[in-house]
Amino acid sequence: MTNSVEQTAIHVAGLRKAFGDKVVLDGLDLDVRRGTVFSLLGPNGAGKTTTVQILSTLIGADAGDVRVAGCDLARDPEGVRRAIGVTGQYSAVDGLLTGRENLIMMADLHRLGRAAGRRAADELLERFDLAEAGRKQAAAYSGGMRRKLDLAMTLIGGPRIIFLDEPTTGLDPRSRRTMWGIIRELVRGGVTVFLTTQYLDEADQLADRVAVLDGGRLVADGTPDELKRLVPGGHVRLRFADLASLDAAARALGTRTRDDEALTLQVPSDGGVRALRELLGRLDAHSIEVDELSVHTPDLDDVFLALTGRPENEAAPA
Known part of the structure; x- marks a missing residue:
């Protein structure tokens, strides 16, 4: 192993x-x-x-x-x-060389040999969709x-x-x-x-x-x-077909952020499979149908702000 x-x-x-x-x-x-x-x-x-x-x-x-x-x-x-x-x-x-010449130069530096180096250059130009451009100066x-x-x-x-x-x-x-x-x-x-x-x-x-x-x-x-998941703020947004279902879900799940006009309920959650199963199980136990479910989790921008206190492209204090 x-x-x-x-x-x-x-x-x-x-x-x-x-x-x-x-x-x-x-x-x-x-x-x-x-x-x-x-x-x-x-x-x-x-x-x-x-x-x-x-x-x-x-x-x-x-x-x-x-x-x-x-x-x-x-x-x-x-x-x-x-x-x-x-x-x-x-x-x-090197902008003065063609794409192919740049690759051949690197092949020579790696001592691949003339034939092997040119073969590798052509294969890479093809792989990177640069075969036609390979004959042009890289400056263009x-x-x-x-x-x-x-x-x-x-x-x-x-x-x-x-x-x-x-x-x-x-x-x-x-x-x-x-x-x-x-x-x-x-x-x-x-x-x-x-x-x-x-x-x-x-x-x-x-x-x-x-x-x-x-x-x-x-x-x-x-x-x-x-x-x-290190950052708070994740939630599941539930939308229901009518106000009666929304009311029933609010009672079953306890105090949650609700929007009567949109017929939605916002439930704090990390969005994990176990948490979703538990949430849907509680609704199912009360025979409450969910019309639509969406998971909202913090993104890496939120992680950055939480961990460093500033955006990724901002310099650290001197």
Whole structure:
């Protein structure tokens, strides 16, 4: 049976980093499972990019134990580099080269060999729907095309772990969704994705687990649904066919927020299956029919405000 160590793509314990008197990471602990999307969220200045830079060997840590793809970051940084790919906030695409030439350049850097490198470049252009654009200079690409090419360049070496640092910043909604589809496809193929993003709906859509970083410390870690349940305000909205049914439900469920005009009753709930079963069971016991039911839970924006006291794109106090 595969043990927990083999299932872990990234293990971080006690990670610390300071720039002068400014402590950026203060004892960070993380575990990322293989073949999943792990999203690190936090206000600007929380330490997200610094974390990615350390884990991808771009800068050193002051303290901490880090293993990436089974390699000790301090003792075997080359082993880490062989296992990872990095797509940063800013595109690494050379605008003077064509899309295909950018990919071939990366293939040469990875020493794939002339034939293998060109074959990989053509396969990636096809995969990312850039085959026709591959003959054009990258400077003429749209923002979405540049980001797709940037990610394709990251994949040239066949990395097992990919760091995506705000990969869809500045993209239009259609391009963002295209990028989401690509990320999902990578994960289905067994790749682990470590994602930082300013878009909370992006983390909600993609991430298997989400960690919230604030002031260099982890303040929450769990699935998106688990984090949403940390925040009060979830409720079930019940709509009834007539006032008599509304009255009967209000008596059965006790004092609740009701709207006689809309024939609705609002019942506090975390929206979980067990809570819904209990609620419907109580109504069924009184032979009360529900015309319509909808579940309303806090979103990750609410989680952010509750955990950090400010929106995701607002910087932490100096």
